[in-house]
Amino acid sequence: MRDLLSLRQTLEDVAEVDLFLAERLCAWLHCDEDWLFYSLVGVSHALRQGHSCLLLSAWAGRTEWAVDDQPDSGYRFPALDDWHARLSSLPIGPDEDAPVVYEHQRLYLRRYWRFECDLAEGLRLRLDAPTQPNLKAAREALATLFDLGGNHTDWQAVAAANALFNRFSIIAGGPGTGKTYTVTRVLALLAMTLPDAPTIRMAAPTGKAAQRLGESIRAAKSDLGGRVDLVTLDAIPDEATTLHRLLGVIPNQPGFRHDARNPLDIDILLMDEVSMVDLPLMARLFRTLPAHCRVILLGDADQLPSVAAGSVLADLAERPHPGYSPTRTKALKQFGFTVDASGKNPGPADYLSYLYHSRRFDGEGGIGRLARQVIEGDADGSLNTLIAGHNDLEWVPTERIQNRISRWVEDWYRPIAHSLDRAAAFDALFQFRLLCPTRVGPLGVEALNERILKMLNPGRAPFFKGQPIMITENHYGVGLYNGDIGLIWPDDEGQLLAWFQTGEEHRPVAPGRLPRFETVYAMTIHKTQGSEFERVAIILPETPMAMLSRELIYTGLTRARQSLAIAGSEPVWRDGVKRRVERFSGLQKRLVGDQRN
Numbered sequence: 001m002r003d004l005l006s007l008r009q010t011l012e013d014v015a016e017v018d019l020f021l022a023e024r025l026c027a028w029l030h031c032d033e034d035w036l037f038y039s040l041v042g043v044s045h046a047l048r049q050g051h052s053c054l055l056l057s058a059w060a061g062r063t064e065w066a067v068d069d070q071p072d073s074g075y076r077f078p079a080l081d082d083w084h085a086r087l088s089s090l091p092i093g094p095d096e097d098a099p100v101v102y103e104h105q106r107l108y109l110r111r112y113w114r115f116e117c118d119l120a121e122g123l124r125l126r127l128d129a130p131t132q133p134n135l136k137a138a139r140e141a142l143a144t145l146f147d148l149g150g151n152h153t154d155w156q157a158v159a160a161a162n163a164l165f166n167r168f169s170i171i172a173g174g175p176g177t178g179k180t181y182t183v184t185r186v187l188a189l190l191a192m193t194l195p196d197a198p199t200i201r202m203a204a205p206t207g208k209a210a211q212r213l214g215e216s217i218r219a220a221k222s223d224l225g226g227r228v229d230l231v232t233l234d235a236i237p238d239e240a241t242t243l244h245r246l247l248g249v250i251p252n253q254p255g256f257r258h259d260a261r262n263p264l265d266i267d268i269l270l271m272d273e274v275s276m277v278d279l280p281l282m283a284r285l286f287r288t289l290p291a292h293c294r295v296i297l298l299g300d301a302d303q304l305p306s307v308a309a310g311s312v313l314a315d316l317a318e319r320p321h322p323g324y325s326p327t328r329t330k331a332l333k334q335f336g337f338t339v340d341a342s343g344k345n346p347g348p349a350d351y352l353s354y355l356y357h358s359r360r361f362d363g364e365g366g367i368g369r370l371a372r373q374v375i376e377g378d379a380d381g382s383l384n385t386l387i388a389g390h391n392d393l394e395w396v397p398t399e400r401i402q403n404r405i406s407r408w409v410e411d412w413y414r415p416i417a418h419s420l421d422r423a424a425a426f427d428a429l430f431q432f433r434l435l436c437p438t439r440v441g442p443l444g445v446e447a448l449n450e451r452i453l454k455m456l457n458p459g460r461a462p463f464f465k466g467q468p469i470m471i472t473e474n475h476y477g478v479g480l481y482n483g484d485i486g487l488i489w490p491d492d493e494g495q496l497l498a499w500f501q502t503g504e505e506h507r508p509v510a511p512g513r514l515p516r517f518e519t520v521y522a523m524t525i526h527k528t529q530g531s532e533f534e535r536v537a538i539i540l541p542e543t544p545m546a547m548l549s550r551e552l553i554y555t556g557l558t559r560a561r562q563s564l565a566i567a568g569s570e571p572v573w574r575d576g577v578k579r580r581v582e583r584f585s586g587l588q589k590r591l592v593g594d595q596r597n
C-alpha cells in the first residue's frame with residue numbers, strides 16, 4: 001500500500017482524487033506496478049485539466065509533477081514504445097469490461113471513451129449519408145439570398161451552399177464574420193428547397209448566448225424580409241434555448257428528459273458558441289437526435305475550450321481548412337464557386353466552412369489586428385500594437401492600473417444608478433465590463449469587486465439601486481441559472497427588486513427569492529464567453545500564471561465591440577500570449593482514421 005497523503009507532497013499539481021482513483025483502478029486490474037499507478041494518476045490528472053484522455057506521446061519519456069526544490073521528485077514516464085507495449089498487454093482494450101480503456105495510444109476512463117465513441121458515431125452517421133439537394137431550386141434560392149457575381153469568392157455563400165450537402169456542418173469564424181447572417185440564409189435555403197417544411201430548433205450553451213443568438217437571428221430575418229416569402233421566414237424560429245433546456249433538465253438529477261430512448265422531434269438543430277460545449281454534453285446531445293436530423297454548429301475555434309473535458313469544436317474545425325474533396329469541389333462548382341480541392345476523397349472536412357472577413361473589426365481597427373496577433377502567438381507584435389495605441393485600444397502599464405480602475409468606475413459604473421429608467425440602466429450596464437483571468441489575487445475578480453463595492457456602496461447595504469449581480473447556481477424553480485446577469489432596480493412603488501432581461505422584457509425577482517449570487521463589476525473571462533460589451537478592460541494578474549493563455553486573452557478581447565483596454569505588465573502579457581491551451585482527445589482520429597493523424 002502506498003502512503004498516498006505523503007506521496008502527494010512529492011508530486012506537484014497532483015490531487016488526492018488522482019491518487020485515490022489510481023489506487024482503486026490498480027486494485028481492479030490486479031497490478032500494483034508504479035508505471036501503471038502513475039499512468040492512472042495521469043488519466044485522472046488529465047481529465048481535471050480538461051483533456052478527454054491521456055495521450056502517451058505527450059508524456060512518454062518525460063518527468064512530470066516534479067516539485068521545484070525537491071530533487072528526484074515527480075515521476076518519469078516510460079519511453080513511448082515500452083509504455084505502449086505494457087499497456088497493450090493489459091486487459092483494457094475497447095472490448096474488455098475494465099473501467100479504463102487503452103486505444104490509439106490514448107488511455108481513457110471508460111466513461112469518457114464512451115462519450116467520444118458515441119459522439120464520433122453520431123457524426124459518422126451524418127457524414128456517411130450526405131444529402132442530394134435539388135440543384136435547380138438551390139441555385140435559384142442561393143441567388144435570391146446572396147448578392148452573387150462579385151470578383152471575390154463570397155465565403156458566406158460558399159458556406160451556405162456547402163451546408164446543403166451535409167447532415168452535419170460547422171460554420172466557423174471569428175467575431176462579426178457573419179456566422180449568424182450566413183446560417184439564417186442556410187436555414188432559409190433549406191426551408192425553400194426541402195420537400196417538407198422542417199422543424200428547426202436553435203440552442204446555445206448559456207442563457208446569454210441563447211438570447212444573443214435569438215436577437216441576431218431576428219435581425220437577420222428582418223433583413224431577409226423583402227427577399228423571401230413568409231412561409232420560409234416562419235420556418236426559422238425567433239428564439240433560441242439553452243442546450244440544457246433543449247435536452248430537458250430534470251431538477252436535482254444528472255440525466256435529461258430526452259435521451260436515445262426519448263429522442264428530440266426535430267429535423268434541423270442549429271447550435272451557437274460551440275467552443276463552450278464539453279464532450280459529455282455534446283455526446284448526450286447527439287444521442288438524443290434522430291438519425292435524419294441535420295446539425296449545424298457555429299463557433300470560433302480559436303476561443304477557449306469548454307470548462308469541462310473536451311475540445312470538440314477545435315478538434316473538428318481544423319485550421320487552416322484542410323481543403324474540400326474533389327467530389328465536393330465539383331458539387332460547389334455547379335453553383336459557380338471555385339474552392340481549394342486539396343482534400344482527400346471521401347472528404348474528411350467537407351462539413352467545415354470558414355468565414356474570414358470580420359465586419360465588426362475592419363482592417364483599420366486595432367482590436368481585430370490584436371486578436372490575430374494574439375492567436376498567432378506573436379508576443380512582440382501584439383505588444384507593439386497595444387503600446388502604439390489605436391483609437392480602439394489602450395495599454396495601461398502596472399503603475400497606472402489603480403488610478404485607471406477608479407476612473408473606469410466613475411465613468412461607467414457609478415452612472416448606472418443615475419440612469420433615467422430601468423431600460424437605460426440595463427443599457428448602461430452593458431457599456432463596460434472589467435474582465436480578469438482569475439478570481440483570486442490582488443487583481444482578481446474578488447479583490448476588484450470588493451474595492452468597487454467600497455466606492456459605490458460605502459454603507460454596505462445588502463442591495464442598492466444600480467447593483468449588477470450574477471447568479472452562481474442553477475435554480476429551476478425560480479428559473480434562474482448559473483451565469484445569469486441581473487440588475488437591482490426599484491419597481492413603481494420604490495421597492496428594490498432584481499431584474500433579469502429576456503429579449504426586450506424585464507422579469508422581476510424579489511431579492512429574498514434569489515439563488516446564490518454575487519455582485520459583478522469584474523468577471524472572469526470564462527464567465528463572459530457568449531457575451532459582448534461595448535467596452536472591455538482586461539486586468540492581467542501581477543505575475544505570470546499557467547492559466548493565462550493566448551486563447552483566454554483572445555476570448556476576453558473579442559468580447560469588446562468598440563474599444564479595449566489591457567492593464568498589466570509587459571512580461572505577463574508576453575508570457576500569456578506565448579502559452580497555448582492544448583487538449584488531448586481522440587475525436588479527430590476516430591473520425592478521419594490515420595489520414596491526417
Ligand SMILES: Nc1ncnc2c1ncn2[C@@H]1O[C@H](COP(=O)(O)OP(=O)(O)OP(=O)(O)O)[C@@H](O)[C@H]1O
Nearest residue numbers: 156173174175176177178179180181182216359360
Ligand atoms: N454579407 C453581409 N452583408 C451585410 N451585412 C452583413 C453581412 N454579413 C454580416 N453582416 C452584418 O455584420 C454583423 C455581424 O454579423 P453576424 O452577427 O452574423 O456575425 P457573427 O459571426 O455571428 O458574430 P458573433 O461572433 O459576434 O456572434 C451583423 O450586423 C450582420 O448583419
